[in-house]
Amino acid sequence: MKKETVIEDAITYIRQLKGRVLFLCDQVLQVEPLEEEETKPKIDENAAEEMKNCGIEEDVKVTNMGGNKLRINIIFGKKRGNFTKLVEAMNALGFVFGDTSVTTLKGATLFSSVLEGTHGGDRIIRVEETRELLLKIIRGI
Amino acid sequence: MYEETGCFDPNSMAEGGDDGISQSVKHHKEDDAAVSAIELELQKHLAFNVEDTHTQSISINSNTHSIHDPANQNHQILPPYEHSHSNWDSGVVSADHMGGFDQNENDQSQQSFINTDISSSFAQSQTPPLLNLLQFPRCTTSSMLPPNSSISFTNPDHHFPVPPPTSTDVLYDPLFHLNLPPQPQPPLFRELFQSIPHGYSFPASASRAAANSLFGEIGDERDATGAFYEDGDVGVHLDNRVLEFSRDLGCIGRRRETAGKPTKHFATERQRREQLNGKFKALKDLVPNPTKNDRASVVGDAIEYIKELLRTVNELKLLVEKKRCVRERRKRHRTEDDDEGMKPLVDPADQSYNSSLRSSWLQRKSKDTEVDVRIIDDEVTIKLVQRKKIDCLLFVSRVLDELQLDLHHVAGGHIGDYYSFLFNTKIYEGSSVYAGSIANKLIEVMDKQYAAVPPTSCAY
Numbered sequence: 025m026k027k028e029t030v031i032e033d034a035i036t037y038i039r040q041l042k043g044r045v046l047f048l049c050d051q052v053l054q055v056e057p058l059e060e061e062e063t064k065p066k067i068d069e070n071a072a073e074e075m076k077n078c079g080i081e082e083d084v085k086v087t088n089m090g091g092n093k094l095r096i097n098i099i100f101g102k103k104r105g106n107f108t109k110l111v112e113a114m115n116a117l118g119f120v121f122g123d124t125s126v127t128t129l130k131g132a133t134l135f136s137s138v139l140e141g142t143h144g145g146d147r148i149i150r151v152e153e154t155r156e157l158l159l160k161i162i163r164g165i
Numbered sequence: 166m167y168e169e170t171g172c173f174d175p176n177s178m179a180e181g182g183d184d185g186i187s188q189s190v191k192h193h194k195e196d197d198a199a200v201s202a203i204e205l206e207l208q209k210h211l212a213f214n215v216e217d218t219h220t221q222s223i224s225i226n227s228n229t230h231s232i233h234d235p236a237n238q239n240h241q242i243l244p245p246y247e248h249s250h251s252n253w254d255s256g257v258v259s260a261d262h263m264g265g266f267d268q269n270e271n272d273q274s275q276q277s278f279i280n281t282d283i284s285s286s287f288a289q290s291q292t293p294p295l296l297n298l299l300q301f302p303r304c305t306t307s308s309m310l311p312p313n314s315s316i317s318f319t320n321p322d323h324h325f326p327v328p329p330p331t332s333t334d335v336l337y338d339p340l341f342h343l344n345l346p347p348q349p350q351p352p353l354f355r356e357l358f359q360s361i362p363h364g365y366s367f368p369a370s371a372s373r374a375a376a377n378s379l380f381g382e383i384g385d386e387r388d389a390t391g392a393f394y395e396d397g398d399v400g401v402h403l404d405n406r407v408l409e410f411s412r413d414l415g416c417i418g419r420r421r422e423t424a425g426k427p428t429k430h431f432a433t434e435r436q437r438r439e440q441l442n443g444k445f446k447a448l449k450d451l452v453p454n455p456t457k458n459d460r461a462s463v464v465g466d467a468i469e470y471i472k473e474l475l476r477t478v479n480e481l482k483l484l485v486e487k488k489r490c491v492r493e494r495r496k497r498h499r500t501e502d503d504d505e506g507m508k509p510l511v512d513p514a515d516q517s518y519n520s521s522l523r524s525s526w527l528q529r530k531s532k533d534t535e536v537d538v539r540i541i542d543d544e545v546t547i548k549l550v551q552r553k554k555i556d557c558l559l560f561v562s563r564v565l566d567e568l569q570l571d572l573h574h575v576a577g578g579h580i581g582d583y584y585s586f587l588f589n590t591k592i593y594e595g596s597s598v599y600a601g602s603i604a605n606k607l608i609e610v611m612d613k614q615y616a617a618v619p620p621t622s623c624a625y
């Protein structure tokens with residue numbers, strides 16, 4: 025097969041596959057399953073139950089890492105949209121996260137991160153204040 | 166490197182000729198009214214004992230599209246001279262008139278020539294059926310002459326009358342001018358045209374002259390001006406017209422071929438190269454993440470993209486299937502449980518419907534963001550690398566919520582100029598995301614955020 029024909033065939037095939045993908049996408053959107061809301065509260069309930077069973081409690085730990093950084097560990101119940109709210113709240117407060125790690129286990133979420141102070145003048149962030157703040161956030165979620 | 170086709174291919178030429186003939190035939194249909202009118206007039210002038218039926222057959226022959234009349238021809242093998250003459254005359258006249266004759270001045274002088282020639286030719290040959298002559302209506306040089314290769318002046322010693330051409334139309338009249346020995350000539354119109362490549366020559370000018378001359382008075386038919394016809398001038402004119410015709414037919418042949426299928430003839434090697442480059446560019450444009458511009462990279466990207474598309478197709482197929490199953494299951498359960506008022510849990514046995522594992526993987530890149538999405542069954546792993554400008558965690562988590570992905574694990578941090586994150590998520594049941602949608606959405610959001618945020622200096 026010549027080079028030209030190979031390239032032409034490739035172009036044709038890619039176009040064809042693209043068309044197929046679009047068609048299947050439409051099909052997927054059409055076959056939308058009904059009534060998925062029931063599963064949501066169920067999952068959340070399960071998560072809360074598990075947490076209780078394992079004795080995991082909501083908690084916030086803030087540690088000073090030296091310099092401008094604070095180590096933050098937050099444990100909260102895993103619910104749908106929880107994490108987003110947490111991050112939103114933190115953002116609103118002006119926290120900028122460095123290295124972050126989030127894990128979930130038994131219906132609980134552990135959010136571990138390094139917080140760097142963004143307040144211009146106030147370089148020293150008091151640990152206790154941060155902790156209180158975060159606790160409020162979690163309870164609010 | 167490339168081969169010439171179509172120009173001098175005798176087959177196409179013959180076809181071209183046929184087309185030309187049919188076209189000319191169509192042309193002459195327009196003049197039918199005028200032709201018949203003049204035919205009637207001529208008949209009066211000619212004052213010949215023309216059989217009405219015969220004349221009518223002639224006019225019919227000349228006026229209809231399919232121009233052959235075997236019955237008539239059979240009868241015309243040895244027509245009386247006057248009869249044949251008149252037929253020929255009227256036929257010639259009508260044929261020429263179909264071609265749009267409008268010159269009367271030279272006719273009178275030339276008419277005698279024709280008559281003389283008719284007599285001479287008929288005397289010599291075995292009076293080929295006049296209808297053969299009549300069956301060649303207006304035909305232009307471009308359509309009637311055979312290809313150059315097959316045109317040959319087969320009878321160089323014949324004397325062809327060549328009065329100066331007075332009109333642009335050609336009256337095709339091979340038999341008349343060839344003075345052929347008594348051989349069976351193909352009587353039919355089409356047969357004659359098929360025999361064109363066999364060496365018939367078409368002294369167009371002579372025919373024209375003959376036709377023109379007939380239009381004037383026809384009193385002097387028998388005058389001997391055969392001397393005029395003795396001029397051996399035809400060769401030059403014929404060759405010229407033959408050359409023109411072959412060129413025209415070549416165009417016809419080429420046109421016909423190009424109309425049939427796309428030719429791949431490149432005038433130069435350079436055009437060929439340009440076309441190839443164009444194709445490479447088209448391939449590059451199809452691929453979403455073009456890396457480099459050299460040919461090898463383009464081909465490599467295309468290969469990867471094709472594989473990705475195949476994976477996506479499979480994934481989507483599975484997804485559709487799965488959702489259909491789920492939907493049917495839900496419907497079934499709903500109808501069953503209406504009495505109980507309780508929804509049963511998802512039947513684990515139903516999961517055997519989808520035995521195949523859903524898997525897909527694709528990557529998308531934009532200016533500031535790179536996304537890598539891998540899906541295995543219901544777990545989605547997203548790798549995100551983006552330039553450190555905004556806090557992406559918030560936006561990503563928002564997107565994940567939108568896409569109904571349950572965040573299980575996140576790991577990430579700063580690496581040089583970039584944020585790098587790894588998200589392990591699970592698809593909530595009932596969500597209809599697929600790898601492509603996740604990647605596209607993420608890229609879209611990221612780019613939007615980047616565009617919205619004006620460039621700010623880093624906090625530290």
